[in-house]
Amino acid sequence: MTPCFQKMAAPGRKVLIVYAHQEPKSLNGSLKNIAVEELSKQSCSVTVSDLYSMEFEPRATRNDIVGCLHNSEQFNYGAESWEAYRKGCLTKDIVEEQKKVHEADLVIFQFPLYWFSVPAIMKGWMDRVLTQGFAHNFPDCFDAGLLNNKLALLSFTTGGNEEMYSKGGISGDIHYVLWPMQHGILHFCGFKVLAPQICFSPEYETEEKRKEMLTTWAQRLKTIWEEKPINCTPEWYFRILIFPLHQQELRYLASCRTEPSPAKTPLESLIELHFELQKVTLKHPIPVINYSLSNIVSVLLMVIPECIIVWKKYVRVCYFTNTSQ
Amino acid sequence: MTPCFQKMAAPGRKVLIVYAHQEPKSLNGSLKNIAVEELSKQSCSVTVSDLYSMEFEPRATRNDIVGCLHNSEQFNYGAESWEAYRKGCLTKDIVEEQKKVHEADLVIFQFPLYWFSVPAIMKGWMDRVLTQGFAHNFPDCFDAGLLNNKLALLSFTTGGNEEMYSKGGISGDIHYVLWPMQHGILHFCGFKVLAPQICFSPEYETEEKRKEMLTTWAQRLKTIWEEKPINCTPEWYFRILIFPLHQQELRYLASCRTEPSPAKTPLESLIELHFELQKVTLKHPIPVINYSLSNIVSVLLMVIPECIIVWKKYVRVCYFTNTSQ
Secondary structure, eight states, rough: OGGSSSSOTTTOEEEEEEOOOSSSTOOOOOOHHHHHHHHHHHTTTEEEEEETTTTTOOOOOOOOGOOOOSOHHHHHHHHHHHHHHHTTTTTTTHHHHHHHHHOSSSEEEEOOOBBBBBHHHHHHHHHHHOOOTTTTTTTBBBGGGGTOOOOEEEEEOOOOOOTSTTTSSTTTOOHHHHHHHIIIITTTTTOEEOOEEEEEOGGOOOOOHHHHHHHHHHHHHGGGGGGOOOEEEEEEEEOOOOBBOOOOHHHHHHHOOOOOOOOOHHHHHHHHHHHHHHHHHTTEEEEEESOHHHHHHHHHHHOOOOOEEOOOOOOOEEEEEEEOO | OOOOOOOOOOOTTTEEEOOOOOOTTSSSHHHHHHHHEEEHTTTTTTEEEEETTOOOOOOOOOBOOOOSSSSSSOHHHHHHHHHHHHHHBBBBBHHHHHHHHOOOSSEEEEEBBBBTTTHHHHHHHHHHHBBBOOOOBBBOOGOOOOOTTTTTEEEEEESOOTTTTTTTTTTTHHHHHHHHIIIIIITTTOOOOOOOOOEEOOOGGGGHHHHHHHHHHHHHHHGGGGGOOOOSSSSSGGGGOOOBBBBHHHHHHHHHHHOOOOOOOOOHHHHHHHHHHHHHHHHOOOOOOOOOHHHHHHHHHOOTEEEEEESSSSOOOEEBBBBOO
16 A cells, blocks of 8 residues: 555545536436535546537547557557657547546446446546557556556446345355456556445436435545445456366366476476366366365365365366266 | 257257457457358358447447437436337347347357457447347346257457466456356346357467467367356355455444344345445455354364354354464
8 A cells, every 4th residue: 555545635636527417417426416516525636428418439439549540451449549649649539638637536437337347438437548658568567557656446326136146145256346447447557446335226216315325425425535445356257266177177177187397396286287177167167275275175075975086296186076966 | 958958959959159350360260160060060040249330330329229219308228128129110230130149059159258248239239139138038038048948158369378267376366357248248138158268368369379270169169069168156156155264344233233123034134234234345355254153163163263253142143363464
C-alpha cells in the first residue's frame, strides 16, 4: 500500500464518472447523480462522461487514427492506435476521454450489467480510450501500469439476485464476472481497484429497498478517500485445485507423461505436467493439483481410497479417480 | 447428450459466422475465410455477418424499437426490446441477425480478444440481437434456453501467450475469460457450446506457426459435426473451496453466527452461513467450505493442527486459520 492512498484528502480531488445508461430516471442514473452530489459536497471536481448522451462511438476502426496509417497495407488496430497516440494523431473523442482519465484521481464506472459484462458502449470506451502508450505499455502493465496513480471502482446493477451470483448459484461466483473487468482491464492499466458497488436485482426490489441502495452508496462515498484498494487478484484465482479426474484423462496422462528431467526442479516438472494437462482440460475442464505436494500426498493417502499415486524421482503427482463417472 | 448431436450430417447444415475484424488480411480474416471454404466444401450453407463491414451498431438504444414505446416515461431497454420482439417492432438490422441465428445449426464467433472479452462491436451484437423472447425467456434459459437446438463456438486470437493464460499465469486461467462468454451468454441462451478454438499470440509467432493455426482449424472443421458439446459449466466453477481464513474473518463469524434452526437441514444451514461469509468475502475474497462435510472435517482434523472446529447440533462447519497472516 503506498502512503498516498491512506487518508487522501477529498477537497481538490478529481473524479471521472464513466456512465452508461439510456434513462436518466433509472437507478443507474440516480446512482450517478448521487455520486456527483456527494463528491461535489466534498469539494471534489467531478466530470461525467455520459456515454449514451454523447453517442459515444464503441467501434474501434481506422477512423480513430487521423491522417496516414503506419501500415496501410494491413490494418492492425492495436499497433496503429499505439503509434497514433505517440504522434498525437488519435481522433478527438478519444483524446478528450484520455485527458479526463489523465486528470482523474478516481474513475467510477456506473452501468447495468449486460451479459456478464459492461454494455457495448462502455466496452467501446475501454477498447478505444485505454490505448497502449497511454494506459499500459508492456512491461508497464498490472502494478506497473501507466495509470497506477489512480483509483477505479465498478458500480453496477444486475438482473439476477445475489444468490444467483454466489458460488453455488446458477450464474456462478460474482468474482468470475468481476475478473475480466477488474483484473483484465483495470488492474492491467495499473488502476488501484476499490471494492465494487453492486446493486443486485433492483428491478425486483421494493421502492424502499431501491432507496436504501442509493443511501448506502451515498454513505460509502463520504469516506471513499479513506478506503484501501482491494486485492483484485487474490491467490485463489491462481491456485491449482484438486479434483477427481475422469478415467480417460488418467489414461491420457499415462500415455503421454515422460520421465522428468533431472535438470528440472520438482516445481518445473510439475508446471510442465500442468501444461500437458491443460491441453486436455481446455476441452473438458477439470483443474489439477499443484499445492504443497507433500501435504497433499499425505492427505490423499489418508482419506481417499481410490487415490492413484504416481511417484517419480523428482516430482510426486497424484490424481484420484472419481468412481461415480 | 441428445442423439441429434451424434453423427450430424454436414450437407444442408446452416452455419452463421459472426465475424469482427477490421482487416481482411488478418489472421482472424483468414480463419473466417478458411471456415467458409471448408464448410462450403461439406455442402453446408454458410452466412457471414462481417460486423465492421456492415458498420454494425453496437449501442443498445431507443432507436432499436420502431414506433411507440411501451413505457415512454422511463426507458428500460430490456423490457422494451422484449415487448418489441413480441410485437415485431424491433429495428431491421436486429431482425435480420435474429433471422440468421434462427436458421443456423451452428454459430461461430470469430474475433480477436479485446480486454479479456469480445470487441465492443461484437458485444453490441450480443446486447442487441439476443433479445428476451427470442433467445431466452426466464425460466427458459440455460439448458432450457430458446436457442438450445443450436451449437455455438468461440474462435479467437489473443495477445498474450498460452502460459500467461494458464492457472498460474499472470492473466489467470483462460477458463475465467471463457466463463462470461460461454456460460453467461451462450449457455444462458441454450446454445450447446463446442470447445473454443484459441490461437494464442499469433502476432509473436512465426509465419509457419500462423499457417499451422489455419490448417489446425481447417482440419478440425472437417469433423466438426461429429463433435460433442463441452460441459462449459464444470463443477469446479461452483464448488466452494477450502482456504485459510484471516483472523478478522474468524472474529466476524464468531460475532454474527446464530444457532442453526432445528427446522433446517444441515445443508440449508450451511448455505445460510455461506451467504453470511460472502458478505465479508466480497470485499476480501477468500472462498470458504462446503464440500462433503464429514469428509472435510475428518481431513482437517487429521492434518491441520490450527483447525478450528465449530460443532453444532445440525451443522458441522470448520474453518482453519492461516498462521502466516
